[in-house]
Amino acid sequence: MTADAIVLGAGIIGVSTALQLARRGKSVVLVDRKEPGLETSYGNAGLIQREGVVPYGFPQQFGLILRYALNNRIDAHFHWRAIPQVSSFLAKYWWHSNLSRHQLIARAYAPLIEHSIATHNELIEEAGAQDLIAKDGWTEVFRTNAKQDGEFREAERLNKEYGVAFKRLSPGELAEQEPNLSGDFVGGLRWEDPWSVKDPLALTRAYVKLFESLGGRVLKGDAKSLSKTATGWQVVAGDGLIQAKDVVVALGPWSDTVTKPLGYNFLVGVKRGYHMHYAAKGNAKLNGWTMDAERGYFLAPMNQGIRLTTGAEFARRDAPKTPVQLARAEAVAREIFPLGERLDQEPWMGARPCTPDMMPVIGKAPRHQGLWFAFGHAHHGLTLGPVTGQVIAEAMTGEKTLIDISAYRPERFG
Template identity: 35%
Template sequence: MAEGSRIAVIGAGIVGTSCAYFLLRDGHRVTLVDPREPGTGTSFGNAGVISRGSVAPVLTPGLLRSVPALLADRTSPLAIRWRYLPRLLPWLVRLALNARPARVETLARAIAALTERCDEAHDVVIQECGLGGLVRSGGWLKVARTKQTLLAATATDRSFWDRFGRRYEILDGAGVHALEPALAPDLEAGLLLPENRFVVDPCAYVQGIARGFLERGGALLGAEAQGFAFQDSRIVAVGTTAGRLPVDAVVLAAGAFSKKLAALGGLRIPLDAERGYHAMLPHPSATLRRPVYSCDHGFVLAPMANGIRITGGVELASPWAPPDDRRIRRLVPLAQKLLPGLSGAIVSTWQGCRPTVPDSLPVIGPCPGTPNLFLAFGHQHIGLTLGPLTGRLIAELVAGRTPPFDLSPYAPARFARA
């Protein structure tokens, strides 16, 4: 695509906003299309971890074995709305098939190839958009009441980290409290991933990239994309609730809501939502310095600019189903035990949809049969981590440059034509 092309990016989450930014940087005329303000979808409410340490796919053999026990426990990190099961079953079967050991190894290698490159792309937007004030280093910490629990909970990840070169340190109780003095005194073990960074306001981070995009001449269209107009096999316009937008190319980055538009572009993608929740609580007087994951209960306490954010768990349900925040509320007393100064006064709760395909790999690349439609979604639990890198890769593909590494594992061509 020649410089100066008209490109519509559909979806202003961390992924779409990053794509728009890097495309604009390449000299294209870019319109970011979303009925909502940038960063107010799933990218609003995540735990803020820029997770170079993420390597494992969504489902591993050990996790698969523990699914029945997790579903039976009301405070466990996994819930399902059974009415949605018939619709979800084909996705679940494919997810389970991807949890075979040999397959997990292949998928982990492909995820590692992305996460090991995530920081450089973040640094571009941090520097160019002036976002340094929102990002902290200091790693992220997993803690447990016993060393046995810590080692069991991190065994799969540690085997990946050893093989894919991610640094980690195992700590005793004193080591945990030296890093996080406010945590409960009875914690006996911890594991620090020192290379991870975190964002203290993920929505402000996306809005900062959007601001950089607008200041450099990008356009924002507050509308929903509804369809495409084709000439031969190419898209010539996007149909939106605000009218027809003529284009030379389109990037589809609508997160968990990308499936219908991808099908209009000619590809049937098994995309579904791993829904997640957070609850916000005021900071205690002695607070956390970095995100902390409880291996005992499977939740994260993330120190955000405006309070402590409890996140954790996956709810399998339709992306359009109304939120049910009872499970995240049940975690508050457990969070208070982990961080004793924490008040139980919930300020707000929130629900979002992690966009996940059964092989855990994001969908990045041109849509077969529609060469000027580029797909950029399916970033599951690591969309904040991979958003800027995805933007950079999409810009390479749109320009026809050779990408810096093999992108075939993420190619949309791995799915069937609609």
């Protein structure tokens, strides 16, 4: 089988890339070992984070780092045995998170985020997936005035520099918005621009259906079988070989299984995360996506139930699950909202692919013709799927890209 392009990886980044290429008239084969959308893209908080112009940095305050070292928090957890393996990534992550460097990174990162809603909306409308979207933002709730004041100052800065909209919520306004939350909060901050996705897997599959309606093909295959040919690339998928002039590596945290054999050594760490779905007790209802800011977990009212998500776990990508953060988060969440029984047989776990400079790898491979990269989106894979797919497709077809993608170029890793 031949095609114009092969896309390796059927998460939201790969699906969006394949779809954007198909929208430009290219014949595309999307290859993954599993059905689309079942890995990292499945387990997020379901937000298209227009407000997320500043990527999540590594703590710089020594006292806070010491508190994290106690390894008893919800927002971060680590495996001691993994520290030697991830120390190089963590050291460079910490270095890039310095205030001045972090601000420069945010300015380079912001253009991707700024186009996240518009590029999603275009695909949502074409896919007929409007019923999966809520357009009323999300809310941080605060236990202390100190945390609230700090977040308000940051929100004002983001509004001034990047046009991000927000609203302060008094305790009374928060209670009106979420009457079933406990009264332990001093107020809230509602980010007004983001959209919420009621079922991330269903959205990914809606994009896949649109891709297939444009002639795209989805096949199960082994990305590690990728090899160079005289005219392009080939991979084993379906019942045989797929050949194409171009190939896009969009394998998220597994991208190294393809890039390393080709001689590329990207420093990509993983932040693992967990979720569980719950029923609500009685007639209780959670109206919107809500983050307990001081504790670092999310409650999201999704179609499958109320999804409780954790922060980051620093561990080897393929290490067994250790959902201790989920247990900690559940205990606290039950104090602020009447969660009922668990609806999943076991906690879900996924691995977010993270670069030390907090920006994804997007662009043409420097040493191979027809090889393209699109991975490393950390916490914003769902947010950045369509815009990443669009700029990659534009670059591959010789169009002027929607934004300048030089800041995300693979060459920055040497």
